[in-house]
Amino acid sequence: MDGAKGTTGAELLEAGRTYRSSLPRDAELYYRLHLDAASDAYVSVTAIPRADATLSITDGIRVSVQDADNHSCSNERARFGAARSPHPITAWGARTTSPAAPFCRGAGTYYVVVERTGTADSSPGAWDLEITTTTEPRLKQAAATSPPKVWNSASPTPASGPVEHSQGGAGFSRAVSVGQGVWSAGITPGQTLFYKIPVGWGQQPSATAELGSVNGDGHGYAIDALALTLYNPVRADVEDANTGYDGKQKSASLAAVPAVDYSNRYAIPDRVNAMRFAGSYYLVVHLAAGVAQKFGDGPFRLTLRIGIDGAAQDGPDYEGQSVPANVFEVTAQDRQAAAQGATPDAHATMKAVAAGGIGAGTVVLAVLGAWTVAARRRARTW
Template structure:
């Protein structure tokens, strides 16, 4: 009966919608416009009030936690001497939460003597629209810092910042840790002095429909092209683009016009943000909306190069490794006040410049594996428009028009055949 049980479990997983799958597939369900699809199988972890009780995060795993108002939460890391370690924290406020311009999160990595290895902040911006925001921390050996050297225990500190007027409810957190191995041989220790900062003309042509996912783990894969989606006020769409060593990424997001005489204006209505493979913020762009088509173009970024990490500017040092880069599009909840609930037409134009080049030569494997390279599977997913997480399981059910009832009949057939075989074996 073990085989039958395995089939039944598989069927149950296919028939049941996993958490956030409806949002990831672009299907309205419940509070769809504010949904965030946390990674399936994310382990729950409680942030400690101090370092003594901090639980250890493991590389390659995704965690789910929460962040109370006005406090700090601590998690610990066990690091070796040579690897670079990156930790990202995505904060998700409750739908309808009251926010101010300065509300946000601060993430830092500290050693056992309270020295900060890094820190970064992220806020909700002028629109004050509740949506997922992400900040990251790192302990790096390349570039090396005067402090935070050597193996040992380090701490991730996640802090909620802002004003006293914001909503008091806790925010959900998604935490991810990744490690990057050292190189087999030393590289240059300065960033490129010059790179092509000119913006090419945006791609033209008929847009293909690619609905974005509802979280990093459910991001829809896209490559170079013109992509169309529907987006509602308060909604955030996630896309991922495989960008190889030596390639340069350009992207613009366009919000379509409304029919009739539009009245009103929404500040910072459309927001487009770029994150690198460890979910570190690279840059962003936003634009207001008056009912007429508006475009938010990302400022140019350099081609992916290992030595970009030695630059001071985020738009350069963020392009430090190959892998899946994330384009995150948010439509402010305030758009609904002036222009209705939508959905609104969104056009995403993505361009990749340059041929893939060989990597710098790592002396080991990243955790998770293949995090800093573009694989054949990544390219195929971008061509097919694949999404991560449970979407693949739901796609398996949909292939060939197989419905839930048919799946159940298949399982019953497997059960019957297995029972008959075992009866004959006795």
């Protein structure tokens, strides 16, 4: 799918489908939504630069949603950060029907605007985009419009116990299911691993990522070498953490986030606001490409300590079904797959493709996998 340079000619993004597009350096691209007056809509945009791209500390993307009268419904951005390491980054936009929003509440046409931010020092090549749209139906009965005033904000204790191996996937669509416990994988400089965690209503997730020490003559310091980000079921970022690396073992832990609650959406802090629904939460781990220059190509030992506090509760009573279906639910099958550290099987992947449709604009699920392979091959040259 090609983004338009203005609202005229902007192509329609259908909920439940995943699209592939491309973002040139100096472009501002427009895509179109057609929304009803009752559902909340969420758009996620993942930008994927070339593995050999040159980036500045301020490079990133901005995603906004606007109504037909140019009123802003949301405005979010994501950056590559101090490590300047090429990897997939994700920003999101939303049109909600909250009473607190004076605009963007009616049915009709809306626009998603995607643009690059940063400096002219970055590589001129276009970045690939992966775009998804999800809708959430309204409730049958009105819920509280104030978030819980008290929640456990103490720093979580990292999970302990036997270590199980689970190699993360390449991209959101290939994220590997993991649950509470301790999981290990190998990660190479420039690589990004995706995991998903079933988190029910009333449950509070936590995560720590540990990078093992190296055996060799490497020396120096890699800034923001290990990055850990938590995304919610619509791929909106919740919280992140990072740490530098000097060849000795290091860890990065997410700050405490609240338990999943429908009314969290009315909170101001992002890490509370984003904990608004149950479903598959995503843990994304990136090892900066610059680590290879100082400590070799690896692979390095990655350990994830994942906690899920609290018993799952019944969710709110929705009036209809989300699109895609069951996004805001956790099933027994989800929990079983997470307990086993399961990789999505071929049947599940083909079901996802069939549900999204095969044709122009539908993303090829191998895109991020190919990007990861290229990142590993080029790691030494960055």
